[in-house]
Structures are given as structure tokens and as C-alpha cells.
Amino acid sequence: xxxxxxxxxxxxxxxxxxxxxxxxxxxxxxxxxxxxxxxxxxxxxxxxxxxxxxxxxxxxxxxxxxxxxxxxxxxxxxxxxxxxxxxxxxxxxxxxxxxxxxxxxxxxxxxxxxxxxxxxxxxxxxxxxxxxxxxxxxxxxxxxxxxxxxxxxxxxxxxxxxxxxxxxxxxxxxxxxxxxxxxxxxxxxxxxxxxxxxxxxxxxxxxxxxxxxxxxxxxxxxxxxxxxxxxxxxxxxxxxxxxxxxxxxxxxxxxxxxxxxxxxxxxxxxxxxxxxxxxxxxxxxxxxxxxxxxxxxxxxxxxxxxxxxxxxxxxxxxxxxxxxxxxxxxxxxxxxxxxxxxxxxxx
Amino acid sequence: xxxxxxxxxxxxxxxxxxxxxxxxxxxxxxxxxxxxxxxxxxxxxxxxxxxxxxxxxxxxxxxxxxxxxxxxxxxxxxxxxxxxxxxxxxxxxxxxxxxxxxxxxxxxxxxxxxxxxxxxxxxxxxxxxxxxxxxxxxxxxxxxxxxxxxxxxxxxxxxxxxxxxxxxxxxxxxxxxxxxxxxxxxxxxxxxxxxxxxxxxxxxxxxxxxxxxxxx
Ligand code: B1M
Numbered sequence: 162x163x164x165x166x167x168x169x170x171x172x173x174x175x176x177x178x179x180x181x182x183x184x185x186x187x188x189x190x191x192x193x194x195x196x197x198x199x200x201x202x203x204x205x206x207x208x209x210x211x212x213x214x215x216x217x218x219x220x221x222x223x224x225x226x227x228x229x230x231x232x233x234x235x236x237x238x239x240x241x242x243x244x245x246x247x248x249x250x251x252x253x254x255x256x257x258x259x260x261x262x263x264x265x266x267x268x269x270x271x272x273x274x275x276x277x278x279x280x281x282x283x284x285x286x287x288x289x290x291x292x293x294x295x296x297x298x299x300x301x302x303x304x305x306x307x308x309x310x311x312x313x314x315x316x317x318x319x320x321x322x323x324x325x326x327x328x329x330x331x332x333x334x335x336x337x338x339x340x341x342x343x344x345x346x347x348x349x350x351x352x353x354x355x356x357x358x359x360x361x362x363x364x365x366x367x368x369x370x371x372x373x374x375x376x377x378x379x380x381x382x383x384x385x386x387x388x389x390x391x392x393x394x395x396x397x398x399x400x401x402x403x404x405x406x407x408x409x410x411x412x413x414x415x416x417x418x419x420x421x422x423x424x425x426x427x428x429x430x431x432x433x434x435x436x437x438x439x440x441x442x443x444x445x446x447x448x449x450x451x452x453x454x455x456x457x458x459x460x461x462x463x464x465x466x467x468x469x470x471x472x473x474x475x476x477x478x479x480x481x482x483x484x485x486x487x488x489x490x491x492x493x494x495x496x497x498x499x500x501x502x503x504x505x506x507x508x
Numbered sequence: 509x510x511x512x513x514x515x516x517x518x519x520x521x522x523x524x525x526x527x528x529x530x531x532x533x534x535x536x537x538x539x540x541x542x543x544x545x546x547x548x549x550x551x552x553x554x555x556x557x558x559x560x561x562x563x564x565x566x567x568x569x570x571x572x573x574x575x576x577x578x579x580x581x582x583x584x585x586x587x588x589x590x591x592x593x594x595x596x597x598x599x600x601x602x603x604x605x606x607x608x609x610x611x612x613x614x615x616x617x618x619x620x621x622x623x624x625x626x627x628x629x630x631x632x633x634x635x636x637x638x639x640x641x642x643x644x645x646x647x648x649x650x651x652x653x654x655x656x657x658x659x660x661x662x663x664x665x666x667x668x669x670x671x672x673x674x675x676x677x678x679x680x681x682x683x684x685x686x687x688x689x690x691x692x693x694x695x696x697x698x699x700x701x702x703x704x705x706x707x708x709x710x711x712x713x714x715x716x717x718x719x720x721x722x723x724x
Contacts, residue, residue, distance in 0.1 A: 207662070251636075256609040256662035259636050321613045325570040326577070329524065371614060373568040450691060453661060486661040486691075 167192075167231035167302025174476035175420070178442045189468055189505030191479040192230035192302075193497055196237050197257060197487035198452075199224045207487055208252040211238055214287030218294040225299050227491065228498045232359070233304045235292050236484055237284075239363060242309045242345050243317040245283030246274055257487060265318040268327075268334060274318075276344040279352035292358045305359035308349045310401070311342035311388070312367045312381045318342075321366065328376055339384045347391055354397050361400030361421065362388070368405030368427065377410045385417040393418060400444075403428075404483050411436035426482035430470045434477075442476035447497070449481055452489035457496040464500045479505060510541050514550035517582060521554025522561075524574025526581040533585035543586040544594055551586075552627065555579050559625040563710060569614060576621040598629040600720045603645040604655035605633035606689075607666035612659035615689060615709075619655060622709040623716060628653075639666070639673035646679055652720055655712070658689040667692070668700040684719040688712060 165173075170190035176182045199220030200210040210216045217237055225233050238258050244250045249262035265271060279285040288306075296304045309317070315338050316324045327335050350360045366372070367381050385401065392399050398420030406427035407414060414422055415436050423444035424433045430446050437443040447467060451460040464479065471477035479501055485494060513536050520529035529551075536546045558575035561567040567575075590596060602623055606616045613635045620632045631649050633641055642654060654674065658664045667687045674680045684703040687696075697705035703719055706712035716722075 253609045257660060259609055259611050261636070322573055322617055325573050325614075328570045329574055371569060376568070376570070450661075453691075488662055 167229075167233075170231045171303055171478065174442050174478050176476070177474070178437075178439060178476035179420075183474075186507050188507060189471075189477070189479045189501060190231040191498060191501035191505060192232040192234060193228070193481045193494065194234050194236045194307075194484040195224055195228075195481075195494065196220070196235075196484065198485050198489050198491075198494065200487070201491055202227065206254040207256060208254040208258075211252050211258050212284075214284065214291040215294070217287075218291035221291070221295050222298055224494075225295070225302070228494055229302075230498065231302055231478070233295060233299045233302050235288070235295065235304065235306050235358070237288055237291070237307070239307075239309045239313055239365065240317065241284050241288055242277060242314055242349060245277035245279075245285050246314070246318060246345065248317060260317060263318060263320045263323075265338070266320060266323070268319065268323075268331075271334075271338060271341065274341060276341065276348060279349050285349065285352075289352055289356060292353065293356050296356070296358060303359050305361060305400070306349075306353040307402075308346055308353065308360065308362040310362040310364035310367070311339055311346050311384050312364050313362075314342040314345055315339055316366050321371070325371070328372075328380060332379070335380050339380065343384045343388055346388055350388070350392065350397075350399060354392075354395075359400070360392075360397065361402060361423070363402040363404075365404040367410075368403050368407040368425070369409055370405035370427065374409040374413075378413060382413050382417065385414075385419075389418040402444075402483075408432050415440050421476075421478075423480060424482070428482075430467060434470060434472050434475075438472060438475040442478060443471065444478045444480045446482040447480070449483050449486055449489075452481075452485050452493045452497070454493070457493075457500065460493075460496055461500055461504070464497075464504050468505055510545065511549075513539070513541055514546065514553070517546055517550030518554030518557065520582070521551055521575050521578045522557050524558075524571060524578050526574070526578045529578040529582040530585060533582040537585065537589050543589040543591075544596060546586055547583065547596055551579050551582055552625075555621075555625040559622055569618065572621055573617065576617075576624060579624065596629075597627070599627040599722045600653055600716060601629040601631070601649055601651040602653035602655050602716065603631045603633065603642055603649060603651045603683075604657070605637035605642060606635040606657045606659070607663050607670065608636055608638045609666060610658055610660055610663035611635045612657070612689070615659065616655075616657035619657065619688065619706075619709045619712045622713050623655075626713045626717075628713075628716065639670045642670055643673060643677045643679060646674070646683060647677075652683055653716055654683045654685045655716075656685070656687050658687070658692060661691050664689070664691055664696065667702065671701050684716075686712065686715055686719065 202223035247264035402423035426448035
């Protein structure tokens, strides 16, 4: 079989999940979440790449050229919406952006917040432009945007410990806050889908590392479902990524109706296979720390294991559990796609 | 009567009721109860129980956080009332924070809470803390432990910087330095000259006890 394009492989994965068709694949579809680490490919600092959408786009294009992932994921940082809403952010040269002021430290300010306009506010327009630019050049693979999910936005605006306090002391407030946050996620998702980019939102803090399954069901699930339903009406499928250990809520995550679910290395891929079969394309979950390992041996074992556990009867895409660390050497990112190629070949 | 008050204080911590805890502390002082006994037999018992409920999976992070809040609220009333010469017996004093450039808050907070539950005085500086702020806090508090949390591979390097800044400030002999956070390993801790590494909050307490030779 001649080599397929990223678009063909990804489309085959979706067909496997959502139809009875069993299209042929030359190898397992594969991609990594990379953004900050591509600063190394274009000779910029991390801080420069995070503040300048054009440098970011250049980094993503350089990454596409070098690694040839089957999905070109536009991973910038998760503060873009937060900054547009009113958080203050600092951009260190050699590390990821940091929040220096949470706008809802004083919770009363919620009523005065504006849902950001993706075409005007903060770095959102620069993000959209970077997506347009990359999509122009990347024609073989789908280009996909990364949007901060509502729980991630809520936590960023209010502060992590404060939001956890509210969950007991003022649950009504969280519901109000989440109603606001889904508007931000919906607007960004809408803007991205208008430029023809795939859409998915990321929820770093929605797993059991931080909250109980009960909290997920009470404070997060209803809003995830609202987002998905909103776009289902427009026939747009959205994806979801959750960092950390989400084993106890896998069925809930799938029940939101997302078309693809990406799980981190903290989650058990075998459980995720069961939860997603026939309902959502499964994506995951090679540990990101392996991009800093001495040798490729552990990554080889991890990829082998993912491919072994992943279903043949439902769509699966091999990917990193989360973002490749910012200082991972490009040589080690090469390992990932090389190993996918070598170990993922279907005969 | 005093036992009844101790139990109420403990329960306010277990329930995470800051306002109750504060009101009870005031009431205790009005009733001329010994503030030190209120701390030791009331608040500390409560936070220990909270820590146990967390360790056994019954409590999640939110309950632990509000339990620590309630303890803090009552301490603010009771500590200033300690008689002169009467000092709360602390296992040790730790200055803890997440290093510069890193905003991951929860692991550090959790370690701080478990240390509090085990009798340490905890000075929690927060997140994105430059080395200089750690140093100021050590000088001010006379701490004998410093705890630095880092969750990113890029910010782990700040733990090393903190250790050399402590040396430059002439404080390295005064404090034991412990490091932790998801990407940090025991061998990394050793390599940068830290005194110890802990994988989670419970082992962080054990480590701290060992480092300062506290009786377990
Ligand atoms: C002093 O002595 C000690 C001793 C023990 C110590 C210690 C100190 N400190 C911790 N410990 C230990 O004891 C604690 C209790 O058992 C433990 O603490 P932990 O903090 O590990 O555990 C906590 C109780 C719960 N765990 C957590 O709170 C972290 C969970 C995960 C999912 C996580 C979260 C929630 C978040 N994140 Co972040 N996040 C991830 C995490 C994934 C993971 N599996 O760790 C991690 C850490 N994040 C990562 C990344 C990349 C990022 N995050 C970011 C942001 C965020 C959120 C804001 C969304 C949120 C943090 C909310 C907050 N304010 O705290 C960004 C960084 C921003 C910055 N400058 O810091 C961003 C860069 C994402 C982006 N592209 O924008 C990854 C780091 C990769 C790397 N090696 O560099 C990551 C491992 C996810 C992954 N799988 O790749 C132990 O480590």
C-alpha cells in the first residue's frame, strides 16, 4: 500500500468509530502536542514565541516540515482566553507564560467581565492568524486548534485553590462562572471553525488529580455537554483533552458527546478503549516525560503498548498524553514519529 | 468543659468552617481557656483527622483546603494570645513555595497542609516565587526547612538556582532544602544539592521529620 496522507489516516480513524466501514490504514495515525518546544526550531525564546503569533506559526510550520504529524495541532498556551478576559500574564524568556494576577481573586468582579471577542481581544486575533497561516501551508494533514475549556478558564480566572473552596462554600457561584466561561470557549471554537480549523478544547484541571468525580458531574459535565450540543446543532464535532487521571469519569467524558477524546498518560488506555468504542475517536497517551529520557527505549515500549491496547475495531490515534515539554530536544521528538512509523505499520 | 471546646474546634476544622472556628477561638479566650491547649488538643487534632480522611480517599482536595483555612482562622486568634514564654511547640518551620515561572499551586498547598497537620509551622509563599523571596522569608522566620515545588521541566532549574542563592546569602547551613513536583526525581534532587526529595505530601512530611531529626 502506498503511503497515506495525514488527512486520509485521520479520516479513516473517524470512519472506524462512526460507521461500519473498516478502511485500510498503512499505519497508526499519529501526532504530538507541540508548541513551545518548536521555539528551538526557529531560534526564538519561548517568551518571543508566546507573544508573537507569526513566530508561533513559523515554529508550527517548522515542526510540520520536520516531524510530519498526521494532525497539525496549534498548541500555543492555555492563557490566551484568560488574558483576553483580564488576567495579567508574564512571559519569561525561557519558560511558559505565568499568570501574575487572577481577575476574579475578588469574586464580585464576575458581573463586570466581558466575553472576549476572538477577532479583537488579547492574543486571540494573533492565534487565529497563526492558524490561517499554518493552514495555508499544511495541506496534507488536518490543522486543529486548541481552546481552553471552561473549567480551565474558570480556574485561571479565580485561582485554583479559590475555585476548589467555592465548590463547597459557594457552588452557585461556580455555576454562574461556568455559564460565563462556556461563552468564551464557544466563541473561540466558533471563530476557529469559521476558518476551517478543527476544534477541540483542553481541560487540564478536570481530572481526579484535582477534583472528585462527583465534582466533575456537578460543575463541569453540564457545561461540557452544552458546548458540544451547541456545535452539534451546527454539525461541528468537537474534541476534548483531559490531563491527568480521568479513569473515573471516562464514561462521563464520552457522554458529553465529543467526537474525539484525548487522554493523558495518567489515564488507563485500556479503560478509555472500552469507554470510547463506537462513540468517540480515542487519542493518547504516551507520557511526555519520555521526551526527556536518555534513550528512546522507554518511548518504544510505551508506543508499543499503546498500539497493543488500542482497538482495531474503533478509531484510535497515537499521540502524546499532553504537551511535549518546552525544552525537549527536537531529536527526541523525532523518535516519536519515527517509532510510530516503525511500530505502527499495519500489514 | 474545656474538652467540649477542644472537640468543637476540631470539628470546625474537619468541617472546614472558618467562621465557626474563629468564633469558637474567641469564645475559648473569653472563657479563659489555655490557648495552647486549644491549639494542641483542638485544632491540631482536627487537621490531623482531616489529613487522615484525605489519605483514605474520603476527602478530596477542596475539603482539605477549607480545613486548613479553618485552622488558620482560629490560629490567628489563638496565637497572639499565647502567654509570654509559652510557645506553641512546633516540629519545625518550613518556608514553602512554587518556584519562579511556575503557577502550579495545588501540590505545594497540599504539602503545606499536611506539614501543618503534623505540627510544622508553615509559611506558604504561594506560586511563581523568585529565590529572593524565599530568602527573605527564611531570614524573617528563622525557618529550618525550605520546600520548593516545580511542576514543569523548564522551572525545575529554578530549584537549583534557589539552592545556590541560599548559599550566596549564607543561609544554606541554616536550612534543609526539600524539593518535589511531578517532573522532579530523587536523582535530580541529589544532583542539584538538595537535602531531599519527596514524591507526595505524606512522604514529604516523613522526609521533613527525618531531615530535622524530629521524633516521628
Ligand atoms: C517541597 O517538597 C515537596 C515535596 C513534594 C511535592 C512538592 C514539594 N510539590 C509537589 N509535591 C508532590 O506532592 C504533591 C501531593 O502528592 C504532588 O503534587 P502535584 O502537583 O504533582 O499533584 C497535585 C496534588 C495535583 N496535580 C496538579 O495540580 C497538576 C495536575 C496537572 C494536570 C496540571 C494542571 C492542573 C494545570 N496546569 Co499544567 N498541569 C500538569 C499536571 C499533570 C500531572 N499529571 O501532574 C502538568 C504539570 N502541566 C504541564 C504543562 C505543560 C502546563 N501546565 C500549565 C497550566 C496548568 C493549569 C493552570 C491549567 C493547571 C494548574 C492549576 C493551578 N493553578 O495549580 C501550563 C504552565 C503554566 C506555568 N507557567 O506554570 C502548561 C505549560 C500548559 C500550557 N501549555 O499552557 C505538564 C508539565 C510537563 C513538563 N514536564 O514540563 C504536566 C505534567 C501535564 C502533562 N501531562 O504534560 C507531588 O508532586
